[in-house]
Amino acid sequence: MASTDFGRTVRRWRDRVSPAAAGLPSGGHRRAPGLRREELAMLAGISVDYVTRLEQGRATNPSDQVVEALGRALRVSPPEREHLFLLAGLVPPGQGTVPAYIAPSVHRMLDRLTGTPVAVSDAAWTLLLANPLYTALMGERHGRERNGVWRAFLGSDDRVRHTPQTRQAMETAVVADLRTARTRYPADRRLHDLIAELRTNSPRFATLWNSGAMGHHDTSRKTIDHPQVGPITLDCDVLTVAGSDLHIMLYTPEPATEAATRLELLTVLGPQPLTEEGHQPTAEST
Numbered sequence: 001m002a003s004t005d006f007g008r009t010v011r012r013w014r015d016r017v018s019p020a021a022a023g024l025p026s027g028g029h030r031r032a033p034g035l036r037r038e039e040l041a042m043l044a045g046i047s048v049d050y051v052t053r054l055e056q057g058r059a060t061n062p063s064d065q066v067v068e069a070l071g072r073a074l075r076v077s078p079p080e081r082e083h084l085f086l087l088a089g090l091v092p093p094g095q096g097t098v099p100a101y102i103a104p105s106v107h108r109m110l111d112r113l114t115g116t117p118v119a120v121s122d123a124a125w126t127l128l129l130a131n132p133l134y135t136a137l138m139g140e141r142h143g144r145e146r147n148g149v150w151r152a153f154l155g156s157d158d159r160v161r162h163t164p165q166t167r168q169a170m171e172t173a174v175v176a177d178l179r180t181a182r183t184r185y186p187a188d189r190r191l192h193d194l195i196a197e198l199r200t201n202s203p204r205f206a207t208l209w210n211s212g213a214m215g216h217h218d219t220s221r222k223t224i225d226h227p228q229v230g231p232i233t234l235d236c237d238v239l240t241v242a243g244s245d246l247h248i249m250l251y252t253p254e255p256a257t258e259a260a261t262r263l264e265l266l267t268v269l270g271p272q273p274l275t276e277e278g279h280q281p282t283a284e285s286t
Contacts, residue, residue: 014040021111022073023131046070096188097187098124099123115263125147136269137159137266147194159224161224175205221234235251
């Protein structure tokens with residue numbers, strides 16, 4: 001059961017993270033220099049009410065996903081991350097599990113790429129962190145939809161256009177990534193459960209998995225059908241962080257094109273709540 005020490009620690013560490021350090025605007029009157037509760041909630045992908053209840057010790061048993069998300073939002077060090085798990089009454093993830101820690105250098109990179117949609121996912125393609133422009137481009141993702149492999153095979157259609165050829169290439173590449181992750185992180189129960197669910201419920205995934213299909217990510221050109229600004233054609237690059245197998249996905253337009261103009265407009269609009277997407281944050285969302 002999460003003790004009041006967990007909530008006090010989250011509250012204390014929230015005070016030490018400035019909005020600028022978290023890539024947020026720092027204007028306006030602030031009673032404290034750190035993050036507001038609503039800012040921490042936004043960064044962690046959980047509700048403000050849940051953050052409030054955690055800090056006040058009224059919420060118990062936060063999931064490991066929630067603790068992980070709060071640690072990322074608070075930009076904790078590896079020892080602090082372990083301490084946060086212990087305060088929550090959880091066993092810190094150890095060797096053999098998919099890493100979810102994002103180094104400060106990766107945080108700083110995202111902070112500087114404000115004009116580029118950027119997202120960071122773990123080795124199993126679970127979204128860990130996205131900058132506001134990526135969220136504005138792709139929309140909010142919660143729960144199971146945060147895993148790119150689950151979304152590709154079992155989720156609803158996203159905003160990216162696919163031909164049969166590009167979809168086949170994408171599916172083959174992410175299945176290969178999942179197979180590599182299972183080999184490198186054999187003790188990760190959540191990864192095993194994900195693979196089992198996909199093999200059971202997606203014939204396409206089961207065929208690719210059972211055939212041992214291998215693929216890799218190349219620079220690709222994607223068209224995103226955005227509900228506010230229209231279609232945006234962007235180059236997509238996938239980078240991998242050595243030592244943690246984090247995937248960094250970046251979308252960039254060709255200069256002086258209509259896509260560049262529409263992306264600039266999107267930076268002004270920012271993330272928009274879209275009721276047709278059917279996803280609303282919950283206390284346990286990560």
